[in-house]
Amino acid sequence: MMSTVLSIGLGILVVFLITVATGYFVAQEFGYMAVDRSRLRARASAGDAGAKRALGITNRTSFMLSGAQLGITVTALLVGYVAEPLIGEGIGELLGGVGVPAGVGAAIGITLALLFSTVVQMVFGELFPKNLAIARPEPVARALALSTGIYLKIFGPVIWLFDQAAILLLKLARIEPVEDVQHAATPRDLESIIAESKQSGDLPAELSTLLDRTLDFHESTAGHAMIPRPEVTTVEEGDPVSRVVELMASDHSRFPVLGDGVDDIVGVICLRDVLALGDRDLEHVKVSEVARPTVMVPASLPLPGVLDQLREANEEFACVVDEYGGLAGVITTEDLAEELVGEIADEHTPEEEVPAHLDGEGSYLVPGALHIDEVERLIEHDLPEGDYETLGGLVIHELHRLPEVGDTLELALPRPTSAHDDDPDMALTLRVSSVQRHVPHTVEVRLHESGAEEKAEEVRA
Structure with missing residues (x-):
């Protein structure tokens, strides 16, 4: 009895020892x-020997995984090899001593031994070390x-x-x-990581927006960030410099100089060119005498x-030139900075050029000239893709005509890839608040669940 x-x-001790080995692998x-x-590279550079060794192992990921799998397989087989003769047969003998038939006792013993070894292997050999390694x-x-x-x-040769x-x-x-697992991330991967980190609260909203804009910066073009031609004030080379001084009162400090036509830059x-003239009579100084060559970019x-x-x-x-050789617009270092940090508003910026919250959650008064990517960041939702750059362009695209004040449309928004099955479909209601030069100047934007507007109308009726 005692020997049993x-x-x-x-058997129990050996199973636990083998399980420790399984957990190690x-x-x-x-x-x-x-x-x-x-982080390992940073620690290794600081002289951490453990980090340096660990970094070397990560450079042979496939070989390391093969070694770990070999260890897990062998130790799992050893547990079964030990559990049945030491634990299973022992339990069978104990049951036989109290009158249980030998065959029944052996079956019960083997079953209990396998159940015990399986639970120990799963909890202490698999789940605990796995969760520990993922957490730390x-x-x-x-x-x-x-x-x-x-x-x-x-064991390298094996x-x-x-x-x-x-x-x-x-x-x-x-x-x-x-041999190695690819750890590099594409810009699209980084966008997903940033979005998930923002959603989980691990990344502040302001920082996530800045990182998102930084990733977009390398893909955006001069045509995207420029001040479009209709908003550009120009002067002709034959104008007196006094005309430039008058225009500078409108808050602009640089003006493209045109020659024989609107596209002859x-x-x-x-x-600073005007200030360099000193006390000269600006009425008698031509712009062509002062103008300097400008940077031209496609x-x-x-x-x-x-x-x-x-x-x-x-x-x-710089002046931005389109594919036909015409002036498409102008771009400044401030425009480039705004692509990274958003609209830089000062005392000269009209209120209607800055998005403003309206009454109600998800409601805004937005400039029609606001770029689509900025609108998406504002409402925190993707918009339908199309051949347009701005919110005003989206409105015109959906209306199939030039808008009038009061025009209203509802857009079904694309469903995010991260959305759950029970998440509602979202829609965007756009109402043209004002029109300037035949295009939307300001647009009321409201984000809501799809169909919510119709339900609200039914309730009011």
């Missing part, structure tokens, strides 16, 4: 997959680095053999194997390229 109890106790597997390599990947990776390196070195067999199968399936004149040029050209020319102003 000791056999069961020994599971922690190895998840720890090195979840660890932040940039960096400490786990650093702590296991030395022993993992030794293990991979000792691991390599199994690894090569798997690689051969992949190649037969015409799949190219990789001959230069630019700015405030409308399709990405904003980083615009910034490079302005920096090389030591200028803050």
Whole structure:
């Protein structure tokens, strides 16, 4: 009897010891997959030996995973090999001692042994080390680095053999194997990460918006960020400089200079050029005498390229030219800055050029010239894609005509990829509040659940 109890106790102890080994390999597997390599690099650069060793292991992810899988498989088999003879047979003998038939006792013993070993393996060998490694990947990776390196070195030939067999199968399936897991993120990946971090509250809304704009900056073009031609004040080369001084009272300090036509850009004149004239009679000084060459950029040029050209020319102003050679607009360093930080409003900025909250959640009075991406950030929802740059362009696109004050339309918004099945579909109601130069100047925008407007009308009726 005593020997049987000791056999069961020994079996339980051995199962726990083997389970610890299983947990080691599971922690190895998840720890090195979840660890932040940039943090390891920073620690390694600071002289942390554990981080340096862990970083070396992450550079052989596929080999490490093969080693971890080998360890998990072998230890799982050992648990079954030990549990049945030491625990199962022992329980069967104890049950036989109290009158249970030998066959029944053996069956019960094996069942209890397998149940016990399975629970221990799942909880202590799989789930606990997995959750620990995911919750604390960096400490786990650093702590296991030395022993993992030794293990991979000792059992390297065996691991390599199994690894090569798997690689051969992949190649037969015409799949190219990789040694390391790709940790680099595309701009689209970063956008998703930023959106998820903002939604979870891990990233402040202001910072997430700044990061989002920064990612968009490299894809945006001069045509996107420019002040469009209808809003640009120009002067002709034959005008007196006194005309420029009059225009400067309207808050502008730089003006494109035109020659024989509206698309003949001959230069630019700015405030410092006028000030350099000193006491000269500005009525008798022609703009052509003062104008200097201007930076010219195509409308399709990405904003980083615009910034490079302005920096090389030591200028803050450029004329944007369309594909037909005409003046499409102008762009300044302030416009480039606004692509990163949003509208920079000062005492000269009209109130109607800045989005304003209206009564009711999700309701705004928005400038028609506001870019679509800024509208999306304002309502925190994607808008339908189309051949337009601004909110006013969206209204015209949907109306199929030039708008009038009071025109109202409702847009069904695309469903976010992260939306749950029970999340309602959203819609956007747009009402033209004012019109200027035949296009929407200000638009009332209201975000609501799809169909909510009709229900509200029915209630009011």
